[in-house]
Amino acid sequence: MASVITDACQYLILILLCFCAFLCFIHFFTKPTHGVNLPPSPPSLPIIGHLHHLLFFLLEKPYFYIFDILPHEFLHMLSSKYGTLLLLRASFFPVILVSSASVAYEIFTSHDVNVSSRNPPTNEGSVLFDTSGFVTAPYGGYFNFMKKLIVTKLLGPNSLVQSRSIRADELERLRGNLLDKASKKENVEISKEARKLVGNIIAKMTMGRSFTGESGEIESIQSLVATANASKIKTALSVLIFGQLEKLGISWFKKRTVFKKFDRLMERFLVEHKEKPNRDRCMDMMDVLLAVSEDENAEYKITRNNIKAFLVELFFGGIDTSVNSVQWTMAEIINNPIIAERLREEVDSVVGKSRLIQETDLPNLPYLQAVIKEALRLHPPAPIIPREFNQGCTVGGFFVPEKTTLLVNVYAVMRDPNVWENPLEFKPERFLTSSGSGQEEERKSQALKYLPFGSGRRGCPASSLAYMILGTTIGMLVQCFDWRIKGEKVNMDGCYKEFTQTMAYPLTFTPVTRISTFNLENSLNLQT
Numbered sequence: 079m080a081s082v083i084t085d086a087c088q089y090l091i092l093i094l095l096c097f098c099a100f101l102c103f104i105h106f107f108t109k110p111t112h113g114v115n116l117p118p119s120p121p122s123l124p125i126i127g128h129l130h131h132l133l134f135f136l137l138e139k140p141y142f143y144i145f146d147i148l149p150h151e152f153l154h155m156l157s158s159k160y161g162t163l164l165l166l167r168a169s170f171f172p173v174i175l176v177s178s179a180s181v182a183y184e185i186f187t188s189h190d191v192n193v194s195s196r197n198p199p200t201n202e203g204s205v206l207f208d209t210s211g212f213v214t215a216p217y218g219g220y221f222n223f224m225k226k227l228i229v230t231k232l233l234g235p236n237s238l239v240q241s242r243s244i245r246a247d248e249l250e251r252l253r254g255n256l257l258d259k260a261s262k263k264e265n266v267e268i269s270k271e272a273r274k275l276v277g278n279i280i281a282k283m284t285m286g287r288s289f290t291g292e293s294g295e296i297e298s299i300q301s302l303v304a305t306a307n308a309s310k311i312k313t314a315l316s317v318l319i320f321g322q323l324e325k326l327g328i329s330w331f332k333k334r335t336v337f338k339k340f341d342r343l344m345e346r347f348l349v350e351h352k353e354k355p356n357r358d359r360c361m362d363m364m365d366v367l368l369a370v371s372e373d374e375n376a377e378y379k380i381t382r383n384n385i386k387a388f389l390v391e392l393f394f395g396g397i398d399t400s401v402n403s404v405q406w407t408m409a410e411i412i413n414n415p416i417i418a419e420r421l422r423e424e425v426d427s428v429v430g431k432s433r434l435i436q437e438t439d440l441p442n443l444p445y446l447q448a449v450i451k452e453a454l455r456l457h458p459p460a461p462i463i464p465r466e467f468n469q470g471c472t473v474g475g476f477f478v479p480e481k482t483t484l485l486v487n488v489y490a491v492m493r494d495p496n497v498w499e500n501p502l503e504f505k506p507e508r509f510l511t512s513s514g515s516g517q518e519e520e521r522k523s524q525a526l527k528y529l530p531f532g533s534g535r536r537g538c539p540a541s542s543l544a545y546m547i548l549g550t551t552i553g554m555l556v557q558c559f560d561w562r563i564k565g566e567k568v569n570m571d572g573c574y575k576e577f578t579q580t581m582a583y584p585l586t587f588t589p590v591t592r593i594s595t596f597n598l599e600n601s602l603n604l605q606t
């Protein structure tokens with residue numbers, strides 16, 4: 079209790095200091111904006127501007143319980159009332175909030191390079207990884223080099239084919255677990271099971287290690303990720319306030335203990351990887367990155383810290399997003415029996431009952447893909463995408479000053495009634511593209527308003543991997559099990575946790591075995 083009070087006092091003093099610094103900064107350094115056609119702003123408070131609207135991201139629980147509304151829903155409401163391109167002010171620092179498909183389209187097509195950096199919270203880059211991180215790396219040298227490496231090697235098509243057996247093994251392990259639960263009529267909290275699946279997949283693809291291995295070392299990455307996420311209040315405050323102080327030259331950040339723990343753990347993995355290379359398996363990402371870091375002729379010299387930060391960022395970026403998507407998709411399927419029936423018919427007719435679904439089936443399962451896309455549209459795990467305008471530019475006829483933070487509310491964009499018919503309905507059919515000459519046009523127009531993975535140069539580099547994991551996991555759950563829930567319907571209330579949108583009441587069901595073993599007999603039955 080005492081430490082909570084001390085923490086609160088520290089923040090209060092710092093916030094007061096910030097305001098003084100802001101006032102000086104504004105007075106002496108900012109360019110006047112009189113006569114410039116800035117985007118509209120909702121009413122604001124003196125000095126703090128719209129900070130209260132933005133800070134409530136940090137107070138997820140009180141806001142959720144008191145006002146029964148989530149941060150992205152609140153910002154959506156704000157934009158419905160005042161406009162889909164809004165200028166907010168975190169105290170004196172400008173933030174552009176985008177909530178419509180047309181403005182998002184303009185930004186990601188005409189200004190993509192200009193918004194391809196993320197406004198790192200400190201002069202030294204990310205709070206956790208300083209300038210070594212990839213996610214907060216500014217557009218340019220290191221980012222461009224790594225992006226090319228990701229697209230061509232680390233998460234490129236060949237690498238995804240080579241790592242197929244890793245994901246197939248993990249899917250089989252999950253199926254085995256669920257069969258066991260089904261035989262004991264035990265409840266399953268699907269997010270917990272999915273977390274093991276995704277964690278293991280990423281750990282094996284990145285470092286050739288199992289997430290839930292005997293040593294439990296990889297598990298400690300997850301617990302560190304959780305600890306780092308738990309310090310999100312400090313992180314977000316840092317972005318909004320203290321980072322700005324840093325930019326004024328007032329240093330506040332010290333290297334976090336959690337950073338040092340990550341560093342020690344990853345350093346050990348690197349040393350072990352180098353000392354005991356496993357010649358039997360194909361190269362994992364750590365092998366590739368170590369080789370690149372030792373290549374004298376590489377276009378960019380990546381450091382050991384770059385490698386450590388990048389690998390940990392994959393855990394950060396990949397686990398919660400994928401786990402929440404599995405959970406939301408299953409919840410929608412369970413609540414929509416007609417859709418569940420159609421999905422099962424498709425899986426049964428394409429995959430049959432003689433073998434488990436696999437990644438190569440996915441192109442032949444358009445309805446399964448449509449169901450997953452529709453769940454991501456209505457429940458994007460990352461509802462707000464943060465970027466920064468590097469230079470001043472014009473958007474929607476309004477002037478946006480340089481170094482303005484950009485928040486794209488993809489939750490609002492994907493419910494924009496101007497581009498989505500009946501946007502609140504769960505209707506996978508909207509993603510079933512008709513065959514014929516208009517198909518390419520339709521695909522393009524959809525890509526512009528469908529942003530669960532963001533867009534442009536800075537869009538999620540792992541969307542293909544994510545679709546593979548989601549496709550086979552949901553496909554397996556549909557193919558092999560029925561699901562018994564308590565009550566008639568799954569409660570679809572959401573909550574905002576650790577910067578991702580998740581279910582307020584985790585989806586729990588009792589799996590009922592539909593197919594326990596795959597054999598020829600089943601396949602013959604199917605054919606007759």
Ligand code: HEM
Pocket residue numbers: 212213214280391392393395396397399400403458459460463464529530531532533534535536537538539540541543544
């Ligand atoms: C359903 C699953 C996923 C969703 C919905 C998702 C969504 C996103 C979004 C919205 C962004 C920001 C994009 C932008 O700024 O335009 C992002 C970035 C990123 N994601 Fe994902 N993601 C998923 C899975 C993954 C996985 C499995 C990994 C890695 C194993 C991953 C790694 C990353 C990385 C490294 C970035 C930063 C990219 C950059 O800054 O250039 N994501 N993701």
